[in-house]
């Protein structure tokens with residue numbers, strides 16, 4: 168659980184009413200008296216004391232269709248769960264109540280931190296700035312190596328959350344002077360409605376929004392969302408259907424589709440590949456992945472190969488050797504990708520950004536810190552080459568979908 | 571007490587024969603109860619009077635019906651003997667009810683509690699449970715988290731030590747955190763599902779009921795919930811503790827489950843009781859299909875949702891799914 172209590176000002180009346188609904192009506196799951204949950208303890212106009220709640224927030228879901236016998240079909244993600252009355256979708260956060268589909272996590276934040284944007288990781292998006300990073304419970308796939316499984320693989324009533332409506336989130340973000348909100352940690356697609364509304368409002372307030380996602384989303388909701396986002400990072404888990412099926416309870420094909428749609432939309436995109444020893448680290452697989460990226464996304468989409476640590480249901484494999492990450496990086500560079508990084512390996516030179524034209528060192532990083540950034544007006548100061556990325560808030564907020 | 575001696579001797583013998591492998595308790599008990607027979611016995615007890623009126627008006631009748639079913643199940647001379655064959659005064663018994671959608675009737679659970687008391691189980695050692703306090707209360711169960719009387723609480727009652735284990739347990743394809751009620755607070759389980767249709771699993775019966783014992787059932791709905799249901803009940807937290815299924819078929823539903831759908835309500839007015847939990851589910855699923863046929867609906871298997879988990883459980887040796895090999899007794 169992150170440092171939630173220090174991030175937000177007092178809950179709004181709407182926040183409390185939402186939880187009140189959750190507590191009083193069907194599906195009431197929380198047991199803490201709302202009146203006592205948020206005492207008037209405000210320090211510096213920001214801080215919020217009091218216990219967090221375990222419960223659900225009921226809010227109409229987007230992207231679903233009615234079926235017979237009070238069943239619904241969710242068309243938010245490629246799973247297309249057909250959900251009977253009183254049941255939930257695979258994600259565990261969308262529930263059918265008498266033929267109406269609801270999200271149970273609208274503004275129910277279980278995680279909130281002010282992180283360096285480099286931690287997302289986004290290396291070509293306003294380096295050295297912070298992202299106000301939030302999550303709710305739930306995920307629409309299940310990676311057996313999930314680093315955040317304590318929130319992603321639980322239901323909203325099983326994790327502590329605090330209710331924060333979009334207005335209050337934006338106020339908190341402004342107070343922390345973050346130019347960006349990052350929807351991250353678990354899987355933001357499953358809290359789509361909240362992300363959508365918050366991102367739209369954030370833009371009006373001059374704040375950008377980046378989605379850190381597995382890419383498991385259908386085209387229409389993705390396109391609608393990208394009208395409000397300013398950047399996307401996709402976890403590209405592997406380049407085999409087998410890995411997606413056996414290690415993630417998902418499929419590769421819909422993720423490839425998402426990447427192509429993002430390319431078409433033209434939004435800033437970076438890719439992360441968590442390299443799990445023996446499961447997705449074969450040179451041939453990385454080569455094919457790199458070639459696919461070049462062919463479908465072009466050379467300017469940065470790729471990050473990051474290090475696996477044993478966790479959750481994969482505890483029998485070692486940490487990824489640094490040499491494996493270096494090999495993956497070289498294969499992708501050889502395939503023609505311009506910017507390739509090794510992640511979760513502090514102090515490694517491949518954390519830095521080098522001009523793809525002249526190899527001049529443009530950004531030096533130390534962990535998530537930026538030691539220097541020499542990019543000037545989006546260009547390499549040495550050779551004048553345009554460096555792909557989002558280098559200012561003005562540029563971020565100017566983004567509009569190409570299609 | 572000769573009853574206990576003979577039972578324990580039998581358990582010891584089976585344990586020795588099993589060369590250290592743990593047989594499911596239900597099978598041990600079934601084998602003990604039917605020492606001279608090899609067939610799994612399932613009792614379908616029904617009373618026309620139960621099909622009418624409110625169940626709360628029929629508490630005595632339900633108790634009588636269940637006691638009679640238990641006698642037939644165990645061949646015991648009387649109800650006390652029947653309950654004592656399966657339960658010891660030292661047992662901590664968890665009654666897992668189903669309160670999602672069409673719910674287990676409290677009057678049926680009262681009859682089970684009455685039986686357990688006949689076996690000498692103190693009220694304080696009985697826990698009626700499901701996932702949520704609020705769903706139990708909505709189904710008409712009286713929550714009780716005090717130290718006196720029959721306990722009744724949801725897994726979400728963390729203030730009295732419930733909640734889910736923090737450790738992920740692997741069993742077959744599932745990886746789940748189990749309810750602490752199942753893992754720590756009871757030694758013996760009784761599954762009390764409702765006879766009802768399920769849009770994915772085909773039928774929501776005794777085995778499916780234990781989806782309510784894990785934190786992430788929503789992850790296991792693909793392929794008609796198969797083999798995930800069997801993976802859940804195969805885990806030692808369930809399999810080693812499960813002694814009895816009492817399927818509540820007083821108010822059943824033959825289509826559009828598991829949510830309540832009055833258009834498909836079915837007052838069967840009965841109970842399906844067995845110690846072989848695969849056999850009990852097989853008989854219950856058969857009743858469901860029979861009713862669907864009467865109403866002109868397709869069989870579950872032909873409606874795209876075969877209750878595959880029942881045959882999977884049988885294939886894994888958890889019990890008998892072949893109706894021809896089940897000793898089905900109508901009371």
Ligand SMILES: [Zn+2]
Pocket residue numbers: 522523524525526527547548549550551552
């Ligand atoms: Zn250059």
